Amino acid sequence: MRPTTSSHPPVGRRELTTVVGITVVFGLVLALWAYVNPSLHGPDELANVDAVIHLAMGQGWPSAGDLHYLQGLLAQNVPAHLPAAVDRPDFAAIVGDGSEDTLVNPMSQHPPTWFLVQAVVAHLLDFADRRWDIVVLGMRLVDVAVMLPVPALVWASVRRATRSPRTAVTATALLLAVPQLAQLGSSVSVWVPVITAGALTTWLAVRVLTGDRSWWTVVALGGALAVGTAMMAGGVIAVPFALLAVLVARNGTGALGRVLRGLVVLAIPAAMTGWWYVVQAVRTGTPQPDPFPAVSMAWPTDESPAPTQFAGAFWNGMSNSFWGLLGRYEWPLSSVLVDSFTVIALTAVVWGGTRRTADRRTMLIAGLFPATALLVVLARDWATYASHLGVTVNQGRFLFPALAALLVVQACAWRVLVERDVVRVRLARAVLVVTPLVAVAALGLLYSGSYEELVFRISAAGYRTLAGSVPYGPLPVVALTAAVAVVGLATLVLAWLLAGRPGPLRRTAPADSTAVDTDGGAATDTGTDDTRAAPAAVAASSAEQTDHDADHGSR
Incomplete structure (x- = not known):
């Protein structure tokens, strides 16, 4: 008998609606972040905005090392609170005669492609005659729009690799557990x-x-x-x-x-x-x-680079700047949270890769992407450490292009580590609860660092600072927060139900075929009632066997 279940289960309406909901929540969180985060306070945002304005002014793209910050824009990069929004000038006023500082803008090491795109955005916003923070907000929102496909691409990648809708949706929700991704994705970068x-x-x-x-x-x-x-x-x-x-x-x-x-x-x-x-x-x-310019320092005669010292700095710097080092690499998430997430993720990959049923081929090939990024950062930072007697690691962003591949590896690992369907349901639901809590905590850290002197509270003084600092007042903050709460809660309910929804009974299939388990992945006989189909039940109802659930599809 030919198997009737596809190795890639069809996408049901509920699954699609859930993915759309996660994407909308992701976009709303990034938009809220872009609005609340003070202008030029994103990672390397000053350098990116400065490069854009140089091109928007009609200047050419200089050789690496020959691009210098505009003096007027550099003056807006204050370390504390920005001036009140109503007192901020337009770009024409802050650029003035185009005077440049001696400080080098490192963005000239890159091609000008994205800076040209954002320069067009600046012109569309009439940047010369518009308040400079509003122009920066416009460029930020363009970056948010460019980030919007990421959740759908993560979902499609994990679903294709694992053939499990539940795992794919859960992996997509994990994007909200990486606040640094929101920080970078909502900045001009x-x-x-x-x-x-x-x-x-x-x-x-x-x-x-x-x-x-x-x-x-x-x-x-x-x-x-x-x-x-x-x-x-x-x-x-x-x-x-x-x-x-x-x-x-x-x-x-x-x-x-x-x-x-x-x-x-x-x-x-x-x-x-x-x-x-x-x-x-x-x-x-x-x-x-x-x-x-290349600068190196000689180690003292009785000292040399210490691999253990470097390893500690590399671990702390990479993990912090991957999970969340907010502001201008100023405010880290809790070290307990960061180290726990990092250790759990690494342990799952190593342990899952040793299991006999692991899809090592997919794990190894997908893992090559983040491994290449890690090797590049490791080589760069070791060279810096060896020639400068110290190192500050904040290149966790190098892993973000490989984030979908990282989640594919994680998904493949957890699929073999957790075989019982009831445990998979509990694990997926735990992830769905934890990820929004991490996002809320990160937004709280952003607010407290920006407006409350890093004290976790909502005070009248902090609210007044926020209201006077954001480009259009506090009303958009309230609207975006409400939208995140409403859409987020609705999406959480959908995802919760999707994680626990029982799939259709498995079809009979020849011994050499690959069946699909209760949540759409390759079947693994664990000897439990959670994954073993009863032959009598299969024979009893052919109509039930062929019901793929039009609202959800095979899971």
Whole structure:
């Protein structure tokens, strides 16, 4: 008898509605963050805005190290509270005659692509005659819009890799448990399109890895790499992962066909953006020149780099700046929370990878993406430590383009670690409760750090500071907060029900076929009533067997 259950269960209305709800909540949280966070207080936001304004003023893109901050804009980067919104001038007033400071803006090490896009946004907002913080808010909201596809891409990637709607929805909700992603995604940053391009690359690569033979997918994968590399050299981190996914894909095209597809994946970004890095290499000797002069310090004769000291700094810096180092890398989340999340995630991957039923192939290939990012940061920071006698690690953002791949690895690991369906339901629901609590706590940290002198409270003085600081007063804060609460609660209810909804009975299938378990993943016989279908029940009701639940689909 031929199996009637697809290895990739259809998407039901409830699942789709839940994913849309998570996406809307994600967008609303980012919009609220963009509005509440004081202007220029995002990670490296001053440098990004300054680069945009240089281009908006009609200036060319200088060589690395030759871009200097506009003196008037640099003066707005105050360490404490900004002046009241009504007292802030327009960009024409703060730029003045275009005087520049001697301080180097490092953004000139990147291609000008995204800065040109934001310069167009600045012109559409009539930046010269509009208050400067309103222009910054407009550019922030453009970045929020660019981030909006990320939840859907995470969901599609995890669903394709695990064939489990429950796992995919839960993994998508985990995006809210990474406050630094919201902090960066709601700021003016060249990293934003790279993050979205990385999520798109992950989805397309997982499709190829799991049997998609379409040439359109291959071309789109090359295009996603081209988008990432057009923004910054950090986009190159995705190339080894994408190439390996194509070369080891089990799609029946043969070794020669896979090599040809791999060449196409490489050729598209090479043709579209490779010329920029070739020109940089010819001019400076490196594809991404350092905007700052090379400076090194010699270690004392009785001292040398200490790997243990570096390892401690690297662990703390990477984990803090990945999960949440808010403001201008000023306000970390609780170290207990950060270390717990990090240890749990790493333990799950290692432990899950050792299980006999683990999909190690998918885990290893998807894991190459974040592993490449980690190796790049590790090499850069060790070189800094060895030549400068110290290191400050805040490059957790390098993992964000690979976040979808990280969640694929996590999903594959947890699928084999938790086999009983009842435990999977409890775990998914626990995640659905914890993630919004983390997001709320992070927003509280942002508010307290920005308006309450880092005291966790809502005082009259803090409220007045907020009301006078945000661009259009407190009403949008109230509206966005209410929208997050209402949509978030409705989505939580949908996701809660989706996590516990029983799937249809499994179909009879030949011994060599892959069945689909109660939440849409590969079936694993654990010897429990939670996953074992009763043969008598299967034979008793053929009508029930063929009911895929039009509202939900196979799970």
